[in-house]
Structure formats: structure tokens, C-alpha cells
Amino acid sequence: MRQFFYLLVVTNGLFLASCNNNMADKKAGSEDTTFSYRPLYHFTTDSNWINDPNGLVYANGQYHLFAQYNPYGDKWGHMSWAHAVSKDLFEWNQWPLAIPEIKNNDSTTIMIFSGSAVVDSFNTSGFGKDGQIPLVAIYTSHVDKNGKGLAQHESLAYSVDEGKTWQQYANNPVLDIHLTDFRDPKVFWYAPEKKWIMAVVRSLEYKVQFYASADLKKWNLLSEFGGVGNVDKIWECPDLFPITVEGSNEQKWVLSLSAGHPQKGFIAVQYFTGNFDGKKFTADKLDYPLYIDYGKDFYAGVTYNNIPASDGRRIMIGWANCWNYANDIPTKGFRGAYSVPRSLTLKQTAEGLRLFQLPAAELNNYEQDLYSETSVELNNTSKSLDSVKGTALDISFELKADAGATAGINVFKSGDEETTIAYTAATKTISLDRTKSGDTSFHKDFSSVETVHLNNADEKIKLRILIDKSMVEVFVNDGLYAITDLVFPKHSDGGIELFAKNGTAVFMNLDIKNVAKTIH
Structure with missing residues (x-):
């Protein structure tokens, strides 16, 4: 295990800095999305x-x-x-x-x-x-x-x-x-x-x-x-x-x-x-x-x-x-x-x-290290990363799962509300599930699961996941595949959870960074 020694300090800093991420939302109530849906590091016009x-x-x-x-x-x-x-x-x-x-x-x-x-x-x-x-x-x-x-x-x-x-x-x-x-x-x-x-x-x-x-x-x-x-x-x-x-x-x-x-x-x-x-x-x-x-x-x-x-x-x-x-x-x-x-x-x-x-590599200039772990092994269970929360993050890890297992990560998690990125070993597929991501009621076509089959998949799958208020971008195996979806969480907790179902999965070189950028 190689968790950063200064994790507590940085994590506390994350909550202090969450004027950009969480606290402004909570002041207005846990379901007030007036501010929270505007991304921090993705381009939007002023109005x-x-x-x-x-x-x-x-x-x-x-x-x-x-x-x-x-x-x-x-x-x-x-x-x-x-x-x-x-x-x-x-x-x-x-x-x-x-x-x-x-x-x-x-x-x-x-x-x-x-x-x-x-x-x-x-x-x-x-x-x-x-x-x-x-x-x-x-x-x-x-x-x-x-x-x-x-x-x-x-x-x-x-x-x-x-x-x-x-x-x-x-x-x-x-x-x-x-x-x-x-x-x-x-x-x-x-x-x-x-x-x-x-x-x-x-x-x-x-x-x-x-x-x-x-x-x-x-x-x-x-x-x-x-x-x-x-x-x-x-x-x-x-x-x-x-x-x-x-x-x-x-x-x-x-x-x-x-x-x-x-x-x-x-x-x-x-x-x-x-x-x-x-x-x-x-x-x-x-x-x-x-x-x-x-x-x-x-x-x-x-x-x-x-x-x-x-x-x-x-x-x-x-x-x-x-x-x-x-x-x-x-x-x-x-x-x-x-x-x-x-x-x-x-x-x-x-x-x-x-x-x-x-x-683009310039994104690194706005990132702060939050959490790092060499290996996390889960057997038909889940693990909440309680010390790491956020709604503007850059998450990367490698994943190895048993032949019958489905494993991955839930982001924007608050109770049953979550957006799920999962790898299913039996079918060699990556999916992004936004059916429980928050507000999906505004259009019949929004609630969905996106799936991509990984041809010639190696034993280890590499994932890099960007989340930013209302956006999720997933890059698989150094960007050979990508999945981009909007999500509209009703809560601003920003929880992170790893999981493995129907078998064992190992998460390797887990690295989570806060994107400390203010709206332009």
C-alpha cells in the first residue's frame, strides 16, 4: 500500500476548497442544482x-x-x-x-x-x-x-x-x-x-x-x-x-x-x-x-x-x-x-x-493529488472511499477481474444515487450506467446504459475517468475506447465506491486527483 502520508491534509483541503465542488450546493439545499451542474474544467459559455x-x-x-x-x-x-x-x-x-x-x-x-x-x-x-x-x-x-x-x-x-x-x-x-x-x-x-x-x-x-x-x-x-x-x-x-x-x-x-x-x-x-x-x-x-x-x-x-x-x-x-x-x-x-x-x-x-x-496534458496543471493505493482486492463486496469525495475529479486505475466477475466504480454516489462504470469479464465489456445517476426524468431517452465490447482485451483493463459536476468521460486502455455521458445528480455528496460482484477483482495503481479549477 502506498497511500500518501499527507492524505488527511489534502483531503481536508479538498473540503475547504469545496466552494468549487460541494459546499455551495449544500448551502442552497442538497437538491439545489443551480450551481452544481455547470462544469469546472469543461468549456461552457457564460450563459x-x-x-x-x-x-x-x-x-x-x-x-x-x-x-x-x-x-x-x-x-x-x-x-x-x-x-x-x-x-x-x-x-x-x-x-x-x-x-x-x-x-x-x-x-x-x-x-x-x-x-x-x-x-x-x-x-x-x-x-x-x-x-x-x-x-x-x-x-x-x-x-x-x-x-x-x-x-x-x-x-x-x-x-x-x-x-x-x-x-x-x-x-x-x-x-x-x-x-x-x-x-x-x-x-x-x-x-x-x-x-x-x-x-x-x-x-x-x-x-x-x-x-x-x-x-x-x-x-x-x-x-x-x-x-x-x-x-x-x-x-x-x-x-x-x-x-x-x-x-x-x-x-x-x-x-x-x-x-x-x-x-x-x-x-x-x-x-x-x-x-x-x-x-x-x-x-x-x-x-x-x-x-x-x-x-x-x-x-x-x-x-x-x-x-x-x-x-x-x-x-x-x-x-x-x-x-x-x-x-x-x-x-x-x-x-x-x-x-x-x-x-x-x-x-x-x-x-x-x-x-x-x-x-490534453495541460489538464495536469490544475490537478492535486488526493489518494493513491497500490492494490485493493475485493471479493463480492464493495468499498467506499470515505476519505475521498468530490465532483470534479480525475480517477485512474488498472482492473483485473475473475472470469465471472463484474467490477468497477460508482461515482457521484449518495445513498442509492450513483453513476456506475463497470467491467464484465465474461463478455469483455465496459459499461457506463446512468439509470440511477440522479435526475433522469426530463426526457424518455436519457436514462441509459452505454456498453462497448473490448476486442482482444488483456487480463488487465486500464481506466481513466473524468468527472465534472454533470459530465463523465471514460477512457479505456489508453484511450482506445471512450464513453462520454451527461449525468444530473440530485445530491452533491460526490461519494466514490469500488465494487466487485460474482467474484474477485483487484484494483491496481489507483490514483485520484482533484481538478482544482474555478469556472472561467
Whole structure:
């Protein structure tokens, strides 16, 4: 056993610091969730509704993050781009509204739907002035009249003051193929041929189209990809990016997009690995569909443009919500949050190439050690970690269970209220059960159990679990699998409990850290 000598001091510190975690909730009563549902270390806007992350770009030493945002309320509508910046992906400073919806004289409105942003380093667009390098946003201009979508095309806005203010391009739209569902452009610079590439979806046809441009204004169709993977739901939010296979010099390309879920009727992000030659994406022959995340609450994930080569990471952020119930979740003062920024890697496995993902390393800068144990063995029983409580934690351990056993951890525990992450050895499955997580009454689709089968599972399973007020993110086996779900506890006790059923399980290298961050 290697429990920290200063555990008592740190644990006491946790309770003193729980103005951020627990005590503010208890002052208002054990079931007052006005404060407790807003995450501490996951991005939210100061108020109102958000959905897809947009325009992820690194520029001038800062990570820029834009968001599908309703400036007027906490339900979907009036889509505009909110804007925030950060130097470390966790401490965000929200800037003024970047790109608001446009009201036309003919009673139509142009909503600013999803898209991307680029640093136009060579001023190919001509938007730059006096040597100032422009930031250019490429978004879907969604034409709406009285709640009916009339058209979708791609348009530009630009900034010449490092993103502080934005101006619409006078000759918008720049790409119009006269469809009502043609959206979510992801644009990046393709250096080998010195041109811009756009991936954009014909949503109802399950197709991604690729276009090229020299100046971001005139676009030519190159090719299209589609008809494979999950086609249960419309396709949205494509991303195309290069990534090196870990442990080699081989470069592959990944095409990701938002579509259906392994459980029909829900939404998720799927991906394909393959090659891109500047014109066409060709997928590897793998057992598609492959998913970024198996939870109900990870969607519209996209990656950052322009991260310096000296850093070299590919970082993705997703919307932590689900369209089935997104307008109904029981939050107050805000509605919508984003996943933790995730660093993606591509590795060879026994089943072929797979994406792995783990929280961006900058999260470590906000963490405080709470509890560490070399080994805990349980035989058909449970163990409450009474000295460790919290609602914003980073928990990791390895787990080995008997062939007939189910073992795991309950978080956000208070009496019978709990969210359960479990490994069932007989079926080699990891599950996240939120049926007893608290308030599940607001929508019939919310109460659920998410399950993922671990192919070629080793004897020991590695788990890393992030919890943050109303969010649970589970990373399995160094991030080969992920499960993200929202939860809405009615109590703020933040109890932690280990358990083993129908046999013996050993929890090894158990490490629990408090994420000591205040709301931005």
C-alpha cells in the first residue's frame, strides 16, 4: 500500500476548497442544482445555449474556440458564433460575440451554422491589411424564414485584428450548389500543392465532398466520399487531417464525421482511416463503422487547425450533449458544454489502425493529488472511499477481474444515487450506467446504459475517468475506447465506491486527483 502520508491534509483541503465542488450546493439545499451542474474544467459559455464547437484554430499564441450559440436564450435558435480564447485549453476568456446572425430586408435570416477557421498566412484571400495576417472563418450560411430552412451555402467572415472583430465578405456566399442541406465546411491548407482544401457534407445523401481553392473565394469540386460506415443518421461536421502512425514514419489521413450511434436513434462521431492525395480520400479496408466515442453525449467533434509543428498534437473537442434531449437538460443559466480537449494518436492494433484519445496534458496543471493505493482486492463486496469525495475529479486505475466477475466504480454516489462504470469479464465489456445517476426524468431517452465490447482485451483493463459536476468521460486502455455521458445528480455528496460482484477483482495503481479549477 502506498497511500500518501499527507492524505488527511489534502483531503481536508479538498473540503475547504469545496466552494468549487460541494459546499455551495449544500448551502442552497442538497437538491439545489443551480450551481452544481455547470462544469469546472469543461468549456461552457457564460450563459445561454451552445452546440457544435466551430473554428478551432491556434493563432498568435492562443487557442481560439468558437461555438454555435444563441445570444438570446438557452434553447436552440438564432445561431451565431460565440468566441473564447485560451493559452492552455482550460482557462478560457470569453470574448464578445464574433459572428452574429444576419437579418435581411426580405424577412429572411441567415444563421451562422458550423464551420472552421484558418490563419491565412500568405494572405491568399487578400483580406490582410498593412501586413496583418487575416483570420478567416468559413461557415455555413443557413437561410431561414419563419423557422423553415430555405438554403445552405458556404460563406466567409474575416478578422484583421487577431480575432477581436469580424467582417463579412462582401461577395458571400463563396460556394452554393443550391441545396437545403449542404454544410459544415472544414478547411485547411494543403502544403504539397499550396492550396486550400474544404471537406463539406451533403448531409441527406451521406456524402462528404472535397473542394479546392487558391484564395478561399473560388472553389472547385475534386471528389466525394460516402455510402459506407454508419448511415442511420444524416452526416454532419466532417474533418480531414493527417496523422502519423505511432512508432513509425508512416503518415495516414483520418476522415471523421458526425452521424448515427451504435444504439440506433442516437448520434455519435465515426471515423475512417486512409490516404488523401490532394484530390481524393481513399479509406483503408477496415471493419467500419469505427467510433470516436461510444457514449450518448459526444458529437460534432472537430480538431484544431494550425497547431505548431513543434507541438505536433492533433487535438479534438466535441459537443457533450445529444439532440434527443439537448433542449431539455435541467441546467440553469447555461445549456451545453464541451468535452475535455483530447489529444488523438493513431496506432496499429491486432484489428488494424485505430484512433486513441486522452485528455490534453495541460489538464495536469490544475490537478492535486488526493489518494493513491497500490492494490485493493475485493471479493463480492464493495468499498467506499470515505476519505475521498468530490465532483470534479480525475480517477485512474488498472482492473483485473475473475472470469465471472463484474467490477468497477460508482461515482457521484449518495445513498442509492450513483453513476456506475463497470467491467464484465465474461463478455469483455465496459459499461457506463446512468439509470440511477440522479435526475433522469426530463426526457424518455436519457436514462441509459452505454456498453462497448473490448476486442482482444488483456487480463488487465486500464481506466481513466473524468468527472465534472454533470459530465463523465471514460477512457479505456489508453484511450482506445471512450464513453462520454451527461449525468444530473440530485445530491452533491460526490461519494466514490469500488465494487466487485460474482467474484474477485483487484484494483491496481489507483490514483485520484482533484481538478482544482474555478469556472472561467
